Amino acid sequence: MTDLLSHPASASAQKHDSTPVRRANMLRDAIAQEIATGTIQPGEHLDEVAMARRFGVSRTPIREALMQLGTMGLVEMRPHRGAFVKRIGIAELVEMIEVMAELEGMCARLAARRMSAAEIDALEQIHLDCATAAENGDPDAYYYENERFHRALYAGCHNGFLTEEAGRLHERTKVYRRLQLRVRGRVENSFSEHEAVVEAIRAGKPELAEKAARDHVLIQGERFNDFVASLEK
Amino acid sequence: MTDLLSHPASASAQKHDSTPVRRANMLRDAIAQEIATGTIQPGEHLDEVAMARRFGVSRTPIREALMQLGTMGLVEMRPHRGAFVKRIGIAELVEMIEVMAELEGMCARLAARRMSAAEIDALEQIHLDCATAAENGDPDAYYYENERFHRALYAGCHNGFLTEEAGRLHERTKVYRRLQLRVRGRVENSFSEHEAVVEAIRAGKPELAEKAARDHVLIQGERFNDFVASLEK
DNA sequence: TCAAGGAATATTGTATACAATCTTCATGAC
């Protein structure tokens, strides 16, 4: 990790990729990853000096990375006090999920109208990969395939802006999505909910797909209680 | 403007407001304003050195402001080439509007369920203010009241996260919204579309409100052609 | 022992310097 950041892509590699890499952007992604995996905890203070030392860079790209993470909403920038990993309370989480459900529902609705046959095949293949992971009873493996499933769904709406926005919101709720999958029985239910989404898309039924995707994301009733309980562990 | 930025709020003023002001944040807002009002044009390069000179600060807060604007999507950061005001092509604009319509529809649906009587009264009052502005035949005045109307609608959904997201997307499309109101007849139509939204909310009909708000935002048919034509002026 | 005040230290915000990369300009060859 630290080695990666000390040596941004060389000039030749940049030319090959045609997208030069800035150290600040790599730091942004690395920090976002640590937040998503729980290495850095909600509420934690991100000390510029300590992080600069840790990543082997000056404070400047750290600050620039934190600035981006602040604007993205992953991190809360408090003037003169620094950056703190955003702690999302239950109330706000509910709000975010409500919006996330709407956008994922929209993705599914548009996907049912716009996905190509090849894309639907690919979505189904990912769905099968989810089945394999679910059978292995490994929430982390399922989480990984689940992420692939959702990304394919977002891409399938054929609205690049929506794909991007859904992905961004997805990124912000990653920690809690991971937690959710650790609740007993959730993997099985998640998988069968994906099934309903896939079937509706395959059948070209936008409203059905929208409802299936929305219900999949929303946390209601007992699922909500289980989920809240899981937050306290 | 420059004077404002050279003297961030003093310590006593900060304590009074309980939100200290960073120069970088003021720059971010000032630049965003200039983009929204067309002072800075889409595609324009934002030269750090020139802007630092213009605002009477060092490059550092300019860079931090641009970093935020880049993450917000108002500005495109190209590594080693700098910041360019995002130029939104027709295709992307259509995508953004499609998403915007969904979110505003959601706001209206939730508002029809969650707005208090006082809030509905306030919305109606703003609607009346829109009428006054429309009668004066001044698109800029109507634009201002129109902005108030939409903000009240976003707040009325009682989902803080959605309010924020809708506001953010609204900010990104501000330029084009302003342009749209200059199309002949658009002010009158906009106003009557608001009317439909307000009535549905007053009547407590979520699905009707959602449809009215969504249709209001979406640009379809002849309205689309007129709008595209207005982009070329 | 506890609270208040001041000093020391730490952290954040900004300015400046240096390094890296890009763009423009000038010159020479064909």
Place this chain on the structure above:
DNA sequence: GTCATGAAGATTGTATACAATATTCCTTGA
């Protein structure tokens, strides 16, 4: 006149220094 090459100048990315603000620690007095 066109094209290629190299130098000069401009701009961006990062490091370092300085200033401003916040936090912690220590001392003193009640």
